Amino acid sequence: GAVVSQHPSWVICKSGTSVKIECRSLDFQATTMFWYRQFPKQSLMLMATSNEGSKATYEQGVEKDKFLINHASLTLSTLTVTSAHPEDSSFYICSAYQTQNNEQFFGPGTRLTVL
Amino acid sequence: QKEVEQDPGPLSVPEGAIVSLNCTYSNSAFQYFMWYRQYSRKGPELLMYTYSSGNKEDGRFTAQVDKSSKYISLFIRDSQPSDSATYLCAMSASAAGNKLTFGGGTRVLVKP
Numbered sequence: 081g082a083v084v085s086q087h088p089s090w091v092i093c094k095s096g097t098s099v100k101i102e103c104r105s106l107d108f109q110a111t112t113m114f115w116y117r118q119f120p121k122q123s124l125m126l127m128a129t130s131n132e133g134s135k136a137t138y139e140q141g142v143e144k145d146k147f148l149i150n151h152a153s154l155t156l157s158t159l160t161v162t163s164a165h166p167e168d169s170s171f172y173i174c175s176a177y178q179t180q181n182n183e184q185f186f187g188p189g190t191r192l193t194v195l
Numbered sequence: 196q197k198e199v200e201q202d203p204g205p206l207s208v209p210e211g212a213i214v215s216l217n218c219t220y221s222n223s224a225f226q227y228f229m230w231y232r233q234y235s236r237k238g239p240e241l242l243m244y245t246y247s248s249g250n251k252e253d254g255r256f257t258a259q260v261d262k263s264s265k266y267i268s269l270f271i272r273d274s275q276p277s278d279s280a281t282y283l284c285a286m287s288a289s290a291a292g293n294k295l296t297f298g299g300g301t302r303v304l305v306k307p
Contacts, residue, residue: 084238114294121203123283123297124239173238182290186231186238 082108084176086187093164094195101159101190103174109154110176114184115147118171130157164194198222201284201298210307214271218284218298221265225286225296228260230269233281233300242282243269274305 083106093099103113111132116124128149129137136149148160157176161168171191175184201218208214216230227246231239243258245251245267251258259268267286271278284298 086238112293123201123299124295125297126294129294171236175238177293183241183244184295186240188238189236191236 082106082176082178082181082183082185084174084185084187086172086174086190088190089188090191090193092193092195095165096163098160098162099164099192101161101172101174101192103157103159103176103187105155105176105178105185108176108178108180110157110178111154112177113151113157114175114177115149115157115159116173116175118173118189120171124173127159161192164192166194168192169194196221197299198296199284199286199298202301203299205302205304207304207306208274210274210276210305212274212305214269214274214278214303214305216269216271216282216284216301216303218267219265220267220286220296222286222288222296223262223265224288227287227290228258228267229285229287229295230256230258231283231285231297233283235281239283271303276305276307279303279305 085104087102113130115127130151132151138144151157173189175186199220230243233239248262255272257270281300283300285295
């Protein structure tokens with residue numbers, strides 16, 4: 081299967097700082113990538129759909145000014161958590177859509193802890 | 196009420212037993228049904244993908260979809276300790292690679 085990477089795999093930051101998470105499709109181009117959030121023992125909740133070269137589409141209840149998404153190339157999408165607070169601590173997972181297989185391939189996730 | 200319901204478990208079975216997992220859903224627009232396996236602190240991995248109603252088999256895995264009952268199942272035969280993971284069902288109305296709605300996941304433990 082196709083490979084999607086995320087960086088960093090984990091990050092600890094102080095409250096009020098911003099954190100950037102990268103999502104890369106390593107062996108295919110992805111015009112669409114997705115960002116999910118997963119709290120402990122809960123399922124994945126879609127935060128936003130990221131389309132290359134255009135603005136992201138955010139799900140209801142997700143603050144677009146807090147979670148900035150940039151999809152500047154066909155292999156890279158970034159999620160920036162601005163002014164992070166402890167309640168933003170979560171597991172953030174991205175996926176990249178491969179049109180050839182009509183399948184989403186998921187990254188390994190980034191664990192964010194905000195102190 | 197959640198759009199997709201899934202028993203959180205944990206479901207504990209002895210090695211070699213059949214693991215039976217299921218999800219119910221309320222949105223009749225869902226057409227694509229997926230099962231993912233997720234190990235702790237890892238991203239989900241696609242196991243099975245089914246379009247509309249019917250059965251699909253792949254090795255030790257069998258997926259069933261009953262759209263009339265809004266009920267999907269995953270069976271794992273000859274379970275192994277390495278099958279211990281959380282299993283997530285996911286659904287989509289448009290295409291398998293588009294916006295997915297996930298169930299809460301069922302934690303499975305296969306004991307040697």
